[in-house]
Amino acid sequence: MSTQAIPRARPEPLTGAPVPAVPANLRRNAPLVPTDTAAGRSLAAVIAILTFLAGLCAGAAEMVAANASQWQGDVAQEVTIQIRPGPGRDVDGDVARAAGIARAEPGIAETRVFSKAEAERLLEPWLGSGLDLSDLPVPRLIALKLGNGQGADLKRLRTRLLEALPGVASLDDHALWLQRLSTAASAFVGIGIGLVILVLVATGLAVTFATRGAMASNREVVEVLHFVGADDDYIARAFQRRFFGLGLRGGAIGAGLAILFFVVGGLLARAARSGPAGQEVEALFGAFQIGLRGYASVLLIGVIASLVTGVVSRITVRRFLA
Template sequence: MTDEGRDQNRSGTSGRRPEMRVRPIGPIVPPANVSGNALMLVIAIMAFLACLTFGAVTMVRATAASWQSQISREITIQIKPDDTIDMEKALRDARDLALTFNGTKDGQIMDRAATARLLEPWLGEGLDLDELPVPRLVIITIDEQNPPDFAEMRKTLAEKIPQAFLDDHRTWVDRLVAMARTTALIGTAVLVLVFSAMVLTVIFATRGALSGNRHIVEVLHFVGAEAGFVASEFQKHFLKISLKGSFAGGALAALCFAAAGIWQSHSLATPQSDQATALFGTFAIGITGYLGIIGTMLIIAALTTLTARFTVMRTIYEIDLIRSDPARTDSVPNA
């Protein structure tokens, strides 16, 4: 081949550059694996328990507040039966006497039929009040903001009608308040335990992910990748997992409350529903409860993300300590 041909061949080949395929950089943390799916399931269970506890505490506190409001706006005068008194006249006198005090709004005498209905769950139907010494009741509605002087009313009733006894329900109100506070404390303790278990689970999961990708983290950190960059990659990975898990658990808890409310609304006449309503009130947590469930889901996602970031930063700090200490480098394999 002549020199001219060689020059043309060389110029032709040099004019075309070989195509280079750039391999896309994959994520540091695998997007989906067995450990990630297990962690998502654990977070979903934790979120379900946390949201269920929060909704139950909200429901019990609302029921206790409703009971407290109903009890606080009424007082009861009991008239014990006696052969020496006219029961109907004693009931009217007690009502009229109570209404003379400032802070009372209305008075209602519970008739014999209503009294018999109150005793039906314990004594059965067809009760004859003449056969039993059953007290009769007078219900007085009071002003919650400006209640009457109960001590003076009790004293006056004892002087005018010795068989009358005033019950202002203070004991029941104190018990309800104590019950609501105790329930709130128990619910808070359960939430703290659930959050603590979730944080520990995320710590172990993050360390497991770091163990599987430790060589990549070390190489990236050795060539100059900042700790914040590596931590942000793990943070994004665990944020996606926590959002999916917390949404699944929170949505399941919300569906449980909605289903319980629907069941209660369609079975108001059954004894089971009546007993459940008497103990727990309505299974409705309201807009506040559902907003609280959403807030719990976001808190779980935030805690998971921050825990993962803190664990990665701590691990990278330990890697730096090992590399800066020759003695520790020699004693630790594959450091």
């Protein structure tokens, strides 16, 4: 009698008994780190907000740096001769003589003499309007615009004015204002860079807490992987890929919103430039545009935020597993 293996019948589940569902993180095709969770979406939103704020700081710093360079160039192209009135002197004659000396100097492209009424109007922002300044020794001004080609010898011009009108005429090359403007612009740019660094540090801290939470919620899975022979590098790479994807998503959204903000702001500023208020704002704060370098810096911040997310998550996992 031949013996044959009798196949065993698979036990059927009891009728009506519920079959327990396998947890999502233990299914065969499920990733080690869940890809779509409330915590992941929250972390991507936080990274997007921080990247947006960092992009605003970087764009504002670039805007100030560009406008400061333009302001410095405009101020450096003009110098001012000041004629102080004195007892017994013909102020109009002194002004005409100083203007003639300036016009004879090579490198001076334009000479504009301010009248007594124009010089008095320059004091209205500090003294107010409606005052009678006829009895006050208000200095007369001569604005000189330097040419773009041959440079003017300001030292020689100052010497000639002192020889012709000693104690009356003085030349101001605005060097003090240029120095103050450069210092203020450098300080603002430094503050902007500091804020960007602080925002990136905050991004790293947020990723650290999120990674620790993900490791704690997947502790059983990590232990099983260790049991079957997975090393720490394998587990760290899985978490790094997951959090780098979250950082890339949040960084792209934040950088895109920052670029959109500057684009819309530039369009609105150009639309309002036609009015007198827009012209005053542009003259005071400069043009609302950051240029290609500004947009590139905002995109770079989005990339850096993604890299920080991936690197910090890997370091956090390695320390958690140590």
